Every structure is written in structure tokens, then in C-alpha cells.
Amino acid sequence: MQSKTLARRRRRQLLLFTSPALAFFLLFAVFPLLSTIYISFYQEDVFVGLENFVFLFTNDEASERLLYAFLHNCQFFLIAASIQLPTALFMAALLTSGRVRRMTSFYRTLLFIPTTLSVVIVGFIWRLIISPLWGIVDYPLLGEKLTALPTITLMSVWQYMGIPMVFLYSALLSIPSNIIEAAQVDGASDLRIFFRIKIPLIAPQIGIITILTFIWTFNGFDIIYALNGGMPGPDYATDVLGTLFYRTFFGWGADLGNQNLGAATATVIFFIILLGTAVYFATVQRRLKASQL
Amino acid sequence: MKSRSKSLVFVVGLSLIIPATIVSTTAVAATKTTLTIDSWRTDDSKIWKEVIIPIYEKANPGVKVVWAPSPSNEYDSALSLRMKSKTAADIVMCRPYGLTKALIKDKHLTNLTGLPGLTNFTKQSMQSWADAKGVPFCVPSASVGAGFYYNKNIFKELKLTVPKTQAEFIAVLEKIKKNGKYTPLVATGTSADSWMLDQMGLQLVGPYYWKGDAGGVALDNGTRKVTDPEYVAAFEALASWKPYLPKAFSSVSYSDAEQLFILGRAAIAAEGSWSVKEMAPPGSNVGVFGAPVAKAGDKPYVQVLADHGFGINAASPNQAAAKKLLTWFTTKEFAQVYANSLPGFFPLSKDKISIDNKTAQAWLDLRDGAIVNAPIGMDKMNTGTPNWFSVTTNLLNVMMTTKMTAKQAAAELQKSLESWYPPQKKK
Numbered sequence: 001m002q003s004k005t006l007a008r009r010r011r012r013q014l015l016l017f018t019s020p021a022l023a024f025f026l027l028f029a030v031f032p033l034l035s036t037i038y039i040s041f042y043q044e045d046v047f048v049g050l051e052n053f054v055f056l057f058t059n060d061e062a063s064e065r066l067l068y069a070f071l072h073n074c075q076f077f078l079i080a081a082s083i084q085l086p087t088a089l090f091m092a093a094l095l096t097s098g099r100v101r102r103m104t105s106f107y108r109t110l111l112f113i114p115t116t117l118s119v120v121i122v123g124f125i126w127r128l129i130i131s132p133l134w135g136i137v138d139y140p141l142l143g144e145k146l147t148a149l150p151t152i153t154l155m156s157v158w159q160y161m162g163i164p165m166v167f168l169y170s171a172l173l174s175i176p177s178n179i180i181e182a183a184q185v186d187g188a189s190d191l192r193i194f195f196r197i198k199i200p201l202i203a204p205q206i207g208i209i210t211i212l213t214f215i216w217t218f219n220g221f222d223i224i225y226a227l228n229g230g231m232p233g234p235d236y237a238t239d240v241l242g243t244l245f246y247r248t249f250f251g252w253g254a255d256l257g258n259q260n261l262g263a264a265t266a267t268v269i270f271f272i273i274l275l276g277t278a279v280y281f282a283t284v285q286r287r288l289k290a291s292q293l
Numbered sequence: 294m295k296s297r298s299k300s301l302v303f304v305v306g307l308s309l310i311i312p313a314t315i316v317s318t319t320a321v322a323a324t325k326t327t328l329t330i331d332s333w334r335t336d337d338s339k340i341w342k343e344v345i346i347p348i349y350e351k352a353n354p355g356v357k358v359v360w361a362p363s364p365s366n367e368y369d370s371a372l373s374l375r376m377k378s379k380t381a382a383d384i385v386m387c388r389p390y391g392l393t394k395a396l397i398k399d400k401h402l403t404n405l406t407g408l409p410g411l412t413n414f415t416k417q418s419m420q421s422w423a424d425a426k427g428v429p430f431c432v433p434s435a436s437v438g439a440g441f442y443y444n445k446n447i448f449k450e451l452k453l454t455v456p457k458t459q460a461e462f463i464a465v466l467e468k469i470k471k472n473g474k475y476t477p478l479v480a481t482g483t484s485a486d487s488w489m490l491d492q493m494g495l496q497l498v499g500p501y502y503w504k505g506d507a508g509g510v511a512l513d514n515g516t517r518k519v520t521d522p523e524y525v526a527a528f529e530a531l532a533s534w535k536p537y538l539p540k541a542f543s544s545v546s547y548s549d550a551e552q553l554f555i556l557g558r559a560a561i562a563a564e565g566s567w568s569v570k571e572m573a574p575p576g577s578n579v580g581v582f583g584a585p586v587a588k589a590g591d592k593p594y595v596q597v598l599a600d601h602g603f604g605i606n607a608a609s610p611n612q613a614a615a616k617k618l619l620t621w622f623t624t625k626e627f628a629q630v631y632a633n634s635l636p637g638f639f640p641l642s643k644d645k646i647s648i649d650n651k652t653a654q655a656w657l658d659l660r661d662g663a664i665v666n667a668p669i670g671m672d673k674m675n676t677g678t679p680n681w682f683s684v685t686t687n688l689l690n691v692m693m694t695t696k697m698t699a700k701q702a703a704a705e706l707q708k709s710l711e712s713w714y715p716p717q718k719k720k
Contacts, residue, residue, distance in 0.1 A: 060712065061679050132541030133549055143482060143543025143694060229366060231683065233484020234543060235691045251370035253488065254391050254675055254682040 033270065040263035052264035066265075068236060069244040070272070072149055076240060077217040079153040081210055087157075088164035089206070093194060096172040108169065112162035119159070123226040126155045142227065145237040152238055156223050160216070164209045171202040207285045211277060218273050221246065231255075241269045326614045329359045331375075331382035333368035334601070340634045348630065349621055356614055376401040376606065383609040384618065387431035389421035389599040390672045391682075396604075397423075402430040403605035408616060410623025418641040421599040421672075431602035432622045434631065435638035438566045438656050439493040439596050445578040447475055447560040455582045459498075459530060462585040466537040469560050476559040477537035479550040480693070486547035487690035490531070491682070492598070493563045495689055496668040499527035500594035501587040509669030515716025519707040520700075528699035530587075532692060534563075543694035566656040567600070569637035573652040581655040583663070595663035600638065677713045684709045 040052055056062050091111060095104050114122065130137045130151065141151040175198060183193050199206075221242030224232050230252030232238040247255060249262025330341075341360040349358060361382060363371050369392045375381035376396060387393040387402075396402050405411065406428055411419070414433050422431035443455070451472055456462040469477040481489040500508070502523045511517035517524070539545050539553060551571055554562040564572055573579035586593055603622055605615045621627055628640035629647075636650035639657060648654045674681035684706055692702040710717040 061709075131549070132544055133539070133553070138541070140482075140541040140544035143484075143541065143545075145695075227485075228483075229485040231484070231687070233487070233687065233690060234694060235484065235687060250367070251373070252683075253366060253369070253686075254680055255678070256373055256392065256395060257370045 036263045036270075037267050039260055040267045043260045052261050053268070055261065056264055056268065065236065065239065065244055066241075066268070069239050069241045072238065073218050073220070073240045075149055076153050076156075076220060077214055079150055080157050080217050081213045083154070084157045084161060084164060084213060085206065085209060088161055088209075089168055091161075091165050092168035092172055093198070095169055097190070108166075111165055114159045115162035117159065119222040120226045122155060122159045123223055126158075127227060143234055145234050148234060149238045152224055152227060156220070159223070164213075167205055167209055168202060171205040172198060175201050204285075211280050211285070214276055214280070215273060218269065218276070241265075241272070245269060325355045325357045326611050327357045327359060328384060328611055328614055328618055329361050329382035330384045330386070330603070331368075331372060332360070332362040332386035332601075333365040333388075334386065335362045335364060337635060338362060344634050345627075345630060348626075349618065353617070356618070358618065372396075376608075379608045381606045381608070383606055383611050383615050384603055385606055387422050387602040387604045389601075391675050391680075393422050393431060393602075393604070394424075394672075394676070397430050401607050403607045403609075403612060403615075405429045405432065405604070405616075405619070408432070408620060408623070410620050413623050413642045413644065415641075415643065418599065421667075422602045422604070431604035432619050433599065433602045433641040434622060435600045435635070436641050437598045437600045437638060438659060439497045439598065440564070440566070440581055440583045440656065440659060442554065442562045442564050442572045443580050443582060444554070444557060444560050445580050447557070448580075451560075453560075455580070456585050458589050458591075459501075459533075459585045459587055463533060466534075466561070470537055475557075476539045476553060478534055478561045478563065479539055479545070479553050479559040480534065480542075480563045481547045481550050482538070482542040482545040482690070482694050483547075484687070484690050487686040488682075489547055489550075489563075490689040490693055491686045492668065493565055494531045494534075494693075495527060495685070496596060497563065497584045498530040499524075499669070500596065500664075500666050501584070501591060502526040502530065503669065505594050505664055505666035506669075509667070509672075512669060513673045513716065515714075515718075518717070519703045519710065525699055525703045528692070528703050531689065532699045535693060538693070565598075566637040566639070566653065569650060569652045569656070579652060581652060581659065583659045593659075593663040594666050595660050596668060597660070597665045598668060599641070674710065674714055674717075679709055679713070681710070 041047060041049060043051065056066055094100060095108055100107065127142065129135045130141050132138055132140055139147075141147045179197060179201075180193060183197055188196070219242060220240055224238050224240060224243055225246065228238055228243075230243060230247045230250075232240075232243050245262060245265045246252070247257075248265045249257050249259060251257030338360060346358045346360060350356060368386075369388065372381060372385060373392065373395065376399070381401075385402075387396075393402070408429070411429055411432070416427070418433045418436070419427070419429050422433065423429050447453075447469070448455070451468060453465050453468060454461075456465045466477040469475055480494060481487065503509070503511075504523070508517070508523065512519065512524075519525075539550075539559070545553075550559075550562065551564075551568065553559040554564075554572060555574075555577075562572065583593055583595055603619055605612065605619065609615055623642065625642070625644040625646070628642050628644055632638065632640050632646050632648050632653075633650070636648065636653035637656060639648075639653075640646055648657060670681040670685065688697075688702045688705050691697050692699065707717070711719055
């Protein structure tokens with residue numbers, strides 16, 4: 001009896017304390033999401049069922065753009081993840097290793113500064129640096145189909161390196177020093193300690209960063225839009241799902257937007273990300289449990 | 294306790310509302326009619342705010358005009374959304390064809406039939422802003438032209454003369470290239486600015502081959518195809534520029550191209566009359582020439598691009614005031630101020646306007662004795678997906694930056710038209 005009222009009160013408290021966040025989440029995340037899915041079934045206020053989706057996947061032009069945007073996103077993610085994560089880990093390890101004796105916080109700040117810059121500025125600066133006319137590279141990196149997307153990805157990696165770095169940095173700092181000391185007493189080398197003790201202990205964080213990179217890159221839009229606008233060339237070579245959505249929904253240049261078709265595109269993107277994240281959590285993240293201390 | 298706090302809330306609430314209503318009613322009584330103008334010409338803000346609007350406000354003390362432009366690339370979509378949600382400005386700048394025709398169709402623009410001053414314009418200049426029956430919806434304000442700027446100092450140094458024919462043009466470019474000191478010709482190579490290759494490229498050199506407006510009509514009606522020789526020849530004329538463009542052309546943006554010319558590193562620039570101020574600042578020695586004719590003796594074609602007009606948002610509560618302002622836009626007074634504040638934009642009215650800027654006048658002189666024509670494809674073939682403009686600009690960008698030939702580009706364009714445009718569909 002006693003415990004029952006206690007449990008009820010507990011539940012009520014739980015509801016009370018979570019309700020502001022819940023209301024906020026419902027209003028600004030769940031509601032727009034559902035209404036997006038809702039309007040994707042319409043065309044000019046007429047219910048058309050799955051017609052928008054059928055068009056997206058079967059129309060020659062539209063399906064080709066969708067496929068390429070998806071492939072470009074995959075490329076974006078693979079390049080970003082394979083460069084950003086190891087580099088961020090390396091930097092975080094260096095900062096926490098004790099090898100950098102002075103000014104660790106200075107370096108940490110320095111590495112984090114690009115993250116705080118506006119994307120427009122990052123794009124502008126890098127465009128000037130790599131411009132064959134005014135910059136230091138003699139090759140039109142942004143103008144050639146093969147190099148355009150990797151170049152933009154690297155700019156983005158450069159800018160956002162600070163975030164995974166800080167994540168991993170704090171994870172590494174939170175490893176109890178007695179474990180490290182015990183390993184040192186046992187005669188383990190620094191490299192061995194890093195790979196056999198530190199990495200397993202921060203594995204969950206590495207997993208989280210990977211999935212966050214996945215979500216960021218698949219939602220990626222800003223740097224590409226800032227550099228190449230809504231019809232990102234050359235010849236759509238840097239078109240990703242985000243810009244495809246923007247062009248479909250809002251229109252670009254002489255192309256007028258179609259809100260319903262845009263909503264359908266957004267829904268497709270949402271399910272791609274949902275599926276990717278779900279698969280990842282079901283297969284990989286579950287195994288990355290932190291080693292019990 | 295409870296009731297007291299309630300009444301307290303009431304009193305506090307009342308004390309907030311009452312002054313607010315007083316302030317707002319007095320404010321309404323004191324303010325004038327406010328007219329907002331939406332436009333994509335963000336560059337012109339200073340001139341509108343400091344020159345044009347003050348003239349009108351001085352003559353019409355009851356009206357306050359607010360200039361509220363949006364970025365050019367976002368204008369079309371933003372405006373159509375605002376029109377749908379009834380939040381658009383009172384007066385909007387009208388794009389020629391596409392967007393404006395769509396707005397007319399959805400009844401978002403006020404019918405301007407009978408607006409005093411519209412008689413001041415030719416039927417031709419009203420065409421891009423009228424419905425199928427010719428009912429006007431926007432006041433035509435400015436046209437622009439495309440052509441070439443050239444650096445007179447470089448021409449003098451290399452002893453060059455202004456080319457008149459395509460062969461002479463290539464010969465001049467070849468000479469500059471052989472000399473090696475200057476980039477012969479600048480244009481735009483980045484995909485984001487590829488509209489330039491259409492407006493100041495294909496549409497500039499093309500009319501000689503497809504015979505001006507007739508070539509556009511033939512495509513619209515489906516009697517000719519883009520793969521026919523006259524259109525392919527136009528693509529080829531543009532492709533002939535390839536060897537003379539700046540190095541690493543695919544990364545040369547519109548502003549890069551302008552900079553190369555302004556800094557004196559390039560001899561010729563394919564450009565438009567709208568950049569007179571940037572390309573030929575006071576003290577520079579810059580001239581203008583039109584598209585070289587296909588062969589000697591041909592009559593020159595000159596492109597007159599309807600650039601912008603002004604229309605009234607049908608949902609605006611200030612119809613009368615807006616019409617009055619639009620009437621002023623039709624006057625000679627406005628045309629005179631406009632043409633001289635924004636050199637390179639030429640009024641479309643029949644009035645004779647004197648232009649102080651010499652380079653702008655040189656652009657206007659290109660029209661003397663020339664066959665005036667409008668760009669092709671921009672009307673009917675722009676109404677579907679994928680539209681003419683997007684496909685053409687992308688293809689021209691690819692053609693100019695890769696090994697794609699004129700023939701291939703024309704074939705791709707034809708394929709895209711056949712995919713949706715009824716008159717061009719394969720029978």
C-alpha cells in the first residue's frame with residue numbers, strides 16, 4: 001500500500017519534471033515531423049496518397065537526382081568519418097597524454113575555434129585559399145567533378161573537428177588514473193595502454209560520434225549551399241539530400257518550389273537516417289558497452 | 294488569497310493592455326500609408342533609399358515607402374511562398390516571364406488595365422508581364438543588354454581593333470593569347486554562376502545562327518529542334534571561346550571574372566550592361582562591343598532583356614496608394630532618375646532619356662540599327678520540369694569546363710525537352 005502511493009507519486013513527479021522538455025520536444029520536433037509526413041501525401045491541397053513518392057522514385061530526372069544525392073551523402077559520410085574520427089582521437093589522446101606539457105588548454109581552444117565560425121566564412125576563406133586565381137592551389141578543386149565533393153567534405157571536417165575532439169578529450173579525462181597507474185606498474189607501454197585500456201573504455205563515445213557524424217552528414221546542407229548554392233555543381237556533383245530537399249521545397253533560380261514534393265523528399269531523408277541509425281544501434285552500439293570498472 | 298491574486302493578475306494585465314492600445318491607436322492615426330517594395334536587387338538599396346524614394350515621398354507626404362529586398366537566388370521561391378500565405382509586400386518586383394506568369398495565373402497580382410501611364414510603353418515591352426490575352430500586370434521598368442567590355446589600353450598596346458565578325462573576334466583573341474601577357478577573354482566557369490554562360494554566352498552569340506526571335510518561336514512551336522544545325526552552330530560559337538578563357542576556368546566565379554577584368558589582367562569580358570559601375574568605374578578606359586556577327590555584312594542582333602517591372606500584390610490593403618506609386622514609375626521623371634542612378638539599366642518607356650554615364654550610353658548605342666531580340670526558351674519552355682533555364686545553364690557549364698562538345702550539349706538539351714515539353718515530344 002505504502003509503496004504503491006509512493007510509486008504513484010514518483011510517477012507524477014517524473015511526469016512533472018519531464019513535461020517541459022516533453023512539451024518542447026512534441027511541439028518543435030514531433031509535430032513538424034508528423035505534419036511534414038502529412039503534407040507529403042497531398043498535392044496542392046488534394047490528397048494523392050503515395051503519388052509524390054512514386055514520382056520521386058520512378059521519374060527519370062527525379063529518381064536520378066535522389067540516387068546521386070544519396071550516394072554523395074554516403075561519400076560525404078565515409079570521408080568525414082574516416083578522417084575526422086581518427087584525427088580527433090589522435091588530438092584528444094595527445095592533449096591528455098601528458099606529452100604536451102604546456103598550454104594544453106590553449107591548444108584545445110585553438111582546435112575548437114573553427115567550430116565556432118560561421119559556415120559562410122569557412123566556405124569563403126577556403127574558397128579563396130584553394131582558388132587557382134588568388135590562392136595557393138593551381139588546380140580547380142571545386143570546379144572538377146571528381147574533387148569537388150571531397151574538397152567540400154574536408155572543409156567541413158576541418159571546421160567540425162573540434163566537436164569529436166572535445167567529446168573524446170573529456171572521455172579520456174574521465175578514465176580513472178589508478179587504472180592507468182596499475183597498468184604502468186605492470187609494465188605496459190604507453191601505446192599498449194592506449195590501445196588496450198583507453199580505447200576500450202571510450203568505445204561507447206567513439207560509437208556515438210560515428211552515429212552523430214552519420215546524422216550530421218546526412219542532414220548536411222549549409223557548407224554546400226554556402227559554396228555552391230541550391231543547384232550544387234559542377235553538374236550536380238556536390239548535390240546532397242539536403243540541397244535536393246531545399247531545391248524541391250523552396251525552389252532555386254527559375255525552378256519554383258513544390259512544398260508537397262519537398263515534404264516527400266524530407267520524409268525520404270528522415271527514413272534513411274532513421275533506418276541507418278536503427279541498424280547501427282541494433283548491431284554495433286549494443287556491443288560497445290563500456291568495460292565495467 | 295486566491296481571488297486577490299486573480300484580480301492582481303487582471304489589473305496587471307489591464308495596465309499592460311490599455312497603454313498598448315492607446316499607443317497603437319495614436320500611432321495609426323499619426324502614421325502615413327506604408328508601402329513596402331520587395332525586390333531581388335539588394336545591390337540597389339542605397340539608391341532606392343537615398344535617391345528614388347525621397348523624391349516620391351517629398352511629392353506625396355502621406356506615403357511612406359519601404360524598400361525591403363530579398364537575395365536574388367531566393368527571391369522567386371520566397372515571393373511565391375509569401376504570396377500564398379498573404380504576407381508579401383504591397384509592391385513586388387516582377388521577373389520577366391516564369392515567376393510572374395505563375396503569379397498571374399494564381400491571381401496574386403492586381404490587374405493594371407487602365408493604369409494611367411501604361412500607354413507610355415510598347416506592347417512588346419509589356420509582353421513579359423502580361424497574361425495570355427495581353428492584360429498587363431506589371432509596369433515595365435528596366436531592360437538590360439549583354440555584350441563585351443574591352444580594355445582599351447590593352448587593345449592599344451597590342452594594336453588591336455574592335456572585332457566585328459566571329460572570325461575577327463577569334464583572331465583578336467588569338468593575338469592576345471600569343472602575346473601571353475593577358476587573359477584574352479573572361480566568362481564564368483563555376484556552376485553556381487552558370488546563368489552567365491546562358492545570358493551572356495549562348496543567348497548573346499546565338500541570334501545570328503537561329504535568326505533572332507524567329508528561332509525561339511520555332512522551338513516553342515516544335516517546328517525545329519535544338520539539334521538542328523542553326524542551334525548547334527550557336528553552341529559551337531560559344532564553345533569557340535574555350536581556348537581563350539582563364540586557366541582553371543571551372544573555378545572562376547562571376548566575381549572572379551569581374552576582378553580579372555577590373556585589375557587589367559584580362560582584355561575582354563563577356564558581361565552585361567548592368568555591371569557598368571563595376572566594370573567601367575570613372576577613370577577607367579573601357580569600351581563596349583556587341584556580339585560579333587557570323588559573317589561580314591550581316592545585320593547585328595542586339596539582345597534586349599526585359600529585366601524587371603513592378604506589380605501590385607492583390608492581397609495588399611493599399612491598392613490605391615500602390616497604383617499611384619506605380620503610375621509614378623511610368624513617368625519620364627522616374628525613368629530619368631532611374632536610368633542615371635542605375636547606369637546600365639535602361640527604361641522601357643517611349644520617352645527619350647538622356648544618360649550621363651558614357652559606358653551606359655555606349656551600351657544603348659549598340660541598339661542603333663540592330664535587330665532587337667529577346668532570349669529564347671525563357672517563356673513556354675521554362676514552365677515545366679526540368680525547365681529550359683536550369684538544364685541549359687547546367688549543360689553550358691559542363692560544355693565549357695569539360696570535353697563535352699556543342700553537339701552533345703545540344704542533344705542533351707533536346708532530350709530533356711522531349712521528356713516533357715508537348716510540342717517537342719516525339720510523335
